[in-house]
Amino acid sequence: PGHVQLLPPQNVTLLSKDFAMILTWAPGEGSPPDVTYTVRYESQDRLDKWMKVPHCKNIPRSFCNLTCALSNFYVKVRARVKAVWGRSQSPWVKSQFKDYYSDVELAPPVLNLNVEENFIHVSASFPLPTCVENLTWKYDLNLWEAGSEDKKKYEGHFRKDTVTINTTALRGNYCFSARALYESIALKHSEFSQPVCVLLNHKG
DSSP: OOOOOOOOOEEEEEEEETTEEEEEEEOOTTOOTTOEEEEEEEETTSTTOOEEOGGGSSBSSSEEEOGGGOSOTTSOEEEEEEEEETTEEOOOEEOOOBOHHHHOOOOOOEEEEEEOSSEEEEEEEOOOOGGGTTSOEEEEEEEEETTOOOOEEEEEEETTOEEEEEOTTOOEEEEEEEEEEEESSSEEEOOOOOOEEEEESOOO
16 A cells, blocks of 8 residues: 555646746646645756755645756756655656746836925836846836826836936826836846826825
8 A cells, every 4th residue: 555656747837937937737637635746957058967956845736936946047947846645656747948047037027106396216126036136137117197198218227226207397197117127138028017106296
């Protein structure tokens, strides 16, 4: 007893989402409810050297965030996963190769507005894994009067930069929206964030 034919995980996919590289899978058919999973990865510059991922050993969930386990963001990697239950183990199943640098998918930044009498200071915060904070993330900012199609663009600001806008001449409801940028092999950008609108120089 305890030695069951454990079917391997299925739909094993390495995906890049919201600045992170994540391996996902679905339980193999007929898996027991308390099955766990173990993940390893290899990079293209060291093939057949499967690296352990300490935080993804015998885990109950069906995903593993690999971002901060990767030793190099500029080399393609792939991962593999196996199911473990008691003394039974399924065969490993491999994902396709991906590289963080060129495949990373960006999430829109979150805007912080600081309104003063004649100025507004806009900064963007990014939901980044700590290990990729030093890569050169940038953002584009759009400003427009609510209801107008005419957008003023502030482009290519570094992630930690604050954009200061003189609001003396602005009257009414103004909206801000931003997108994250990343220069890899081609320029990549996220969708624009949901607009944040503020009433400026409102007499009342």
